Amino acid sequence: MSIGYPCITIGVENTQQKTCRKRNATEEHLRTLIDHNLTALKNIIEFNAEHNIKLFRISSDIIPFASDKEVNTLNWSKEFSNQFEELGRLIKKHGIRVSMHPGQYTVINSPDEGVVSRAIADLNYHTLFLDSLGVDEASKLILHVGGVYGDKKAAVNRFVQTYHGLNERVKNRLVIENDDRSYSIEEVLSISERTGAPVVYDNLHSAIYTSDPDKSDTYWINKVKSTWEEKDGRQKTHYSQQQFNNRTGSHSKTIRIDEFMEYYNEVKNLNIDIMLEVKDKNLSAVKCILSTNENGTIKELEEEWSRYKYVVLERSQKIYQSIRLLLKDKNAYPVIQFYRLIEAAIDQIPSNNSALNAASHVWGYVKKEAKEKEKTKFKRLSEAVAKEESELKRLKNFLKQMMEKYDQHYVLESLYFEF
DNA sequence: TTCTGTCAAGCGATC
DNA sequence: GATCGCTTGACAGAA
Numbered sequence: 001m002s003i004g005y006p007c008i009t010i011g012v013e014n015t016q017q018k019t020c021r022k023r024n025a026t027e028e029h030l031r032t033l034i035d036h037n038l039t040a041l042k043n044i045i046e047f048n049a050e051h052n053i054k055l056f057r058i059s060s061d062i063i064p065f066a067s068d069k070e071v072n073t074l075n076w077s078k079e080f081s082n083q084f085e086e087l088g089r090l091i092k093k094h095g096i097r098v099s100m101h102p103g104q105y106t107v108i109n110s111p112d113e114g115v116v117s118r119a120i121a122d123l124n125y126h127t128l129f130l131d132s133l134g135v136d137e138a139s140k141l142i143l144h145v146g147g148v149y150g151d152k153k154a155a156v157n158r159f160v161q162t163y164h165g166l167n168e169r170v171k172n173r174l175v176i177e178n179d180d181r182s183y184s185i186e187e188v189l190s191i192s193e194r195t196g197a198p199v200v201y202d203n204l205h206s207a208i209y210t211s212d213p214d215k216s217d218t219y220w221i222n223k224v225k226s227t228w229e230e231k232d233g234r235q236k237t238h239y240s241q242q243q244f245n246n247r248t249g250s251h252s253k254t255i256r257i258d259e260f261m262e263y264y265n266e267v268k269n270l271n272i273d274i275m276l277e278v279k280d281k282n283l284s285a286v287k288c289i290l291s292t293n294e295n296g297t298i299k300e301l302e303e304e305w306s307r308y309k310y311v312v313l314e315r316s317q318k319i320y321q322s323i324r325l326l327l328k329d330k331n332a333y334p335v336i337q338f339y340r341l342i343e344a345a346i347d348q349i350p351s352n353n354s355a356l357n358a359a360s361h362v363w364g365y366v367k368k369e370a371k372e373k374e375k376t377k378f379k380r381l382s383e384a385v386a387k388e389e390s391e392l393k394r395l396k397n398f399l400k401q402m403m404e405k406y407d408q409h410y411v412l413e414s415l416y417f418e419f
Numbered sequence: 420t421t422c423t424g425t426c427a428a429g430c431g432a433t434c
Numbered sequence: 435g436a437t438c439g440c441t442t443g444a445c446a447g448a449a
Contacts, residue, residue, distance in 0.1 A: 008443080021426065021445065061443090065427095104441075105428030115429065147430050182430090247440085397421090 004055025138233025
C-alpha cells in the first residue's frame with residue numbers, strides 16, 4: 001500500500017508552483033514559469049523519495065493554460081523534453097506513482113459543446129503531460145462525472161458518449177470518482193460498467209452523498225475493485241476527513257491519526273493506494289506513513305520532532321515537555337502517542353507568552369551575530385506581541401528574514417514559519 | 420513591505 | 435436572466 005498527497009508541499013524549500021494571469025501569459029513568461037515548475041516538481045519528487053512517499057498527485061497548473069491553445073502556444077512537451085526525461089527517470093527510480101486530477105471545471109458531460117471541447121482539450125493536456133514523463137498506465141487521470149442539468153439520465157448518457165469518443169491514450173489513464181452532490185459511488189459504478197473506466201472511491205464524498213448509507217467503506221472498496229485491471233496498477237482510493245465546524249465536505253486541516261488508524265486497520269489487507277486529501281498535504285502523508293510502519297525507528301520520530309518542536313513550544317510548554325519525555329526511550333517507537341500530542345498542540349491558539357517563548361528560542365540562533373539595529377527591532381516587535389496578539393505575524397516575518405540572512409537552515413526547514 | 424482583492428474554471432442555488 | 439457561492443493558491447496592484 002502506498003499513501004500519498006496532492007499537488008503542493010508545506011515547509012519544503014524550492015517546491016512552490018508559479019502561474020500567471022492570462023493577460024501576462026507571453027511565450028517568454030510561460031517558458032520561465034514552466035521551467036520553474038518542472039524544477040519545483042523535481043524537488044518535490046526528491047523530497048517524496050527521501051520520505052518514502054510513493055504516491056503523488058501532480059498539480060494541473062504545472063503547465064499554465066496548457067489546454068488553451070490561444071494563450072499557451074508553446075510546444076512545451078518537446079521544448080522541455082530533457083526535463084521531462086529526467087523527471088521520468090527520477091520518478092521510476094524511486095518507484096513513485098504519480099497521477100493528475102483535473103478540477104471541477106473540467107466537465108465532459110455538459111450540454112454546452114464549448115465546455116465539452118475545452119474539457120477534452122484539458123484531458124488531452126493532462127495525458128500528454130503524463131506521457132511526456134514516460135510513466136505507464138498506472139499513472140492515472142482522475143475525473144468527476146460532471147453536472148446533472150435537471151436530467152441525470154441524459155447527463156449520464158452524454159458522459160458515456162463523450163467518453164467513447166476520447167483518444168485511446170486518454171481512456172487508458174482515465175478513472176472516475178464519486179462526488180459529494182451529484183454522482184454517488186453506486187452511480188459511478190454503473191457508469192464504469194458502460195465505459196470500462198476504473199473507479200476511485202472517495203470515503204468523505206460517499207459519507208455525504210449516497211443512496212445507501214448503511215454500506216461501509218470496505219464494502220465499496222471491495223465492490224469497486226473489479227473495475228481495476230492489471231494494467232491499471234493498484235486500486236486507488238481517496239481518503240479525507242471532515243473539518244469540524246466547516247461546510248459539509250470541507251477537508252480537515254490535518255489527518256486525525258486515531259480516526260485514520262481505525263480506517264487503515266479495516267482496509268490494510270485490501271491492496272489499495274490511499275491519496276490523502278487534506279490541507280496540510282505532505283505533513284499528513286508523513287504522519288500516516290510513519291504511523292503505519294511497523295518497523296519504524298525513534299530516529300524518524302526525532303526528525304519529525306525537530307520540524308515540529310517550535311510549533312509545539314509556541315502553543316504549549318506542557319506538551320513540549322511531554323513529547324521530550326516520550327522520545328527518551330531510544331528503543332521505543334511511540335508514533336501514535338507522538339502525533340496525538342502534536343495534534344493536541346496544533347489545536348491550541350498560541351498565547352502571547354508561549355509565542356514569545358518560542359520566538360526567543362528561535363532568536364537564540366542568531367542573537368550573537370545580530371547587529372545592534374536588529375536586536376532593537378527584535379525587542380520592539382517582541383514588546384508589541386506582549387501587548388497585542390495580532391503583532392505575532394510581524395515578529396515571525398522578521399525572524400524568518402533573520403534566519404535567511406544568517407543561514408539558519410535548521411529553523412528554516414522546520415515548520416515554525418508554516419503555522 | 421504588507422495587505423486585499425482578483426483570477427480562472429463551470430455548475431447550481433437563489434433572487 | 436443575472437448574480438453569487440463553491441474552491442484554490444498565487445498573482446498584482448493598492449496602501
